[in-house]
Amino acid sequence: MRDRLGGIRFMLSGGQQQLLCRARALAVEPEVLLLDEPTSSLDPHSTGRIEELVASFRGSKTVVFVTHNLQQAARCADEVLFMMAGEAVEQAPVRDFFDHPRDERSRAYLEGRTV
16 A cells, blocks of 8 residues: 555545555554544455554554444453443443443443343
């Protein structure tokens, strides 16, 4: 993708557009990076590479990772902020959230139920 950094994004696939946007965001060396569903259009191999990249930032950047993929959140997060209908429901270290959610809405979501 390095050769396409200055290219026209409309000539790229959806996944390539996502990768290009991330490359452009990282080029300015931010302290905080917001990733909104960063792997939604990617194949499993590319998804793994993005997760490895996020893991490499531990200790050097703050990454806000918005996802509906619970397995991915469990793999990538140190801390979870669970939101529902625009409301912050629960915030906890990742293991605490997945192993012992405090709020009934969190438990229901993790179990695939509605409240």
